[in-house]
Amino acid sequence: MAWSLRTLPTLTEDQFLQWGKLLEERTGIQLVFQQKAWLESQMTSRMRDHGNEDYDAYFDFISKETIEAKLEWSRLIDRIAVKETSFFRHRESIEYVRNYLQQKINNQALNNSFDIWSLGCATGEEAYSLAMVVNDCFELAAISPYYGITAMDISSSALAAGRKGRYSKRRVEQVKPDEAQRYLQVCTDGSYEVVNKLRDRVCFTHTNIIHARQLPVVQVDVIFCQNLLVYFRRWLRRDVLNALVERLKPGGLLVVGLGEVVDWEHPEMQRTGDDHVQAYVREER
Ligand SMILES: C[S@@+](CC[C@H](N)C(=O)[O-])C[C@H]1O[C@@H](n2cnc3c(N)ncnc32)[C@H](O)[C@@H]1O
Known part of the structure; x- marks a missing residue:
């Protein structure tokens, strides 16, 4: 079935914790459980582009020390980091x-x-x-x-x-x-x-x-x-x-x-x- 027609996979609680830990270790950014649905949508969008079918396979890939894994991590961060800002914000x-x-x-x-x-x-x-x-x-x-x-x-x-x-x-x-x-x-x-x-x-x-x-x-x-x-x-x-x-x-x-x-x-x-x-x-x- 084409990726776009599939239902979004759901992150289990354990997977959410595993991804949250990785994100915090690497960036300091702390996720709260209320962000689970949002994280799912950001990740599935990246997984779709990258061709990964499930969170665990994507996690294994991204945990590697290869250039490809680092590039993909950088793309994922582009989606996950909150970049809200404005001129003269404060x-x-x-x-x-x-x-x-x-x-x-x-x-x-x-x-x-x-x-x-x-x-x-x-x-x-x-x-x-x-x-x-x-x-x-x-x-x-x-x-x-x-x-x-x-x-x-x-x-x-x-x-x-x-x-x-x-x-x-x-x-x-x-x-x-x-x-x-x-x-x-x-x-x-x-x-x-x-x-x-x-x-x-x-x-x-x-x-x-x-x-x-x-x-x-x-x-x-x-x-x-x-x-x-x-x-x-x-x-x-x-x-x-x-x-x-x-x-x-x-x-x-x-x-x-x-x-x-x-x-x-x-x-x-x-x-x-x-x-x-x-x-x-x-x-x-
Ligand atoms: C909400 S924006 C704030 C932008 C601006 N400082 C302002 O107040 O309008 C937070 C920014 O911090 C960046 N960020 C998050 N974690 C970071 C880290 N570990 N090192 C550097 N930048 C980070 C994000 O990519 C994002 O662009």
């Missing part, structure tokens, strides 16, 4: 970065460069929103130091969309008209493309954040990580954050999603005063 947090940079400029405390990481950047809207406010600050101050945003995600398809930098009209709704005028151009098909001067500043790179300790210890000014840690267990959130601290410059800023981290403290990090933004500054040495 405007207060992005504006907080603007104020932070503005103060540095005002106090002449800027180093040679200004580097930002956008972790779990999905399709790039967050990274481009950050690029807009940074560019605004430098244009206003009429200075042009180097700045760059490294946008990282585990989903290859999300990264590819980010690199393209093209978004439908609906997806740019949160960009204010004056920002859109400066930083987006309308394409012939009615979509919007981020202007080159911002795209040139954003570098998209495949990263699995659960291995944050293996990220280069390069010392950046701002680490922006929202709506990613929420999928992880609490100990893993803390572990990732501790690793990120070591990658911040003294005085560097860490911004997470409001309420995403409740029980984390670090001797070198000071929570900042704003109730609407969850941010921490690394102590100056």
Whole structure:
């Protein structure tokens, strides 16, 4: 019988647990049982493309250490990872970065460069929103130091969309008209493309954040990580954050999603005063 006519196989509870364990071990993403039907539909769609008839055979294939298995895993992650995002998704947090940079400029405390990481950047809207406010600050101050945003995600398809930098009209709704005028151009098909001067500043790179300790210890000014840690267990959130601290410059800023981290403290990090933004500054040495 053709695949499309077959009824979807049902994941047994044991299979759900087995897949959930694999997903969490490899990505940190924790599934809850209520997501079983959704997981089934994502997986059967991949299994259909891949030609696997049942979950166990697919599991055996994907557990292998071959290139083919790794490629298929990457395609499955593209389907399973929640990539919901938008420009200025939490405007207060992005504006907080603007104020932070503005103060540095005002106090002449800027180093040679200004580097930002956008972790779990999905399709790039967050990274481009950050690029807009940074560019605004430098244009206003009429200075042009180097700045760059490294946008990282585990989903290859999300990264590819980010690199393209093209978004439908609906997806740019949160960009204010004056920002859109400066930083987006309308394409012939009615979509919007981020202007080159911002795209040139954003570098998209495949990263699995659960291995944050293996990220280069390069010392950046701002680490922006929202709506990613929420999928992880609490100990893993803390572990990732501790690793990120070591990658911040003294005085560097860490911004997470409001309420995403409740029980984390670090001797070198000071929570900042704003109730609407969850941010921490690394102590100056
Ligand atoms: C809900 S989106 C958040 C996007 C953006 N930060 C925002 O707040 O709008 C979460 C992103 O985290 C990515 N992600 C999930 N697990 C990851 C991991 N272990 N390492 C890197 N990225 C991961 C997903 O692929 C997805 O694009």
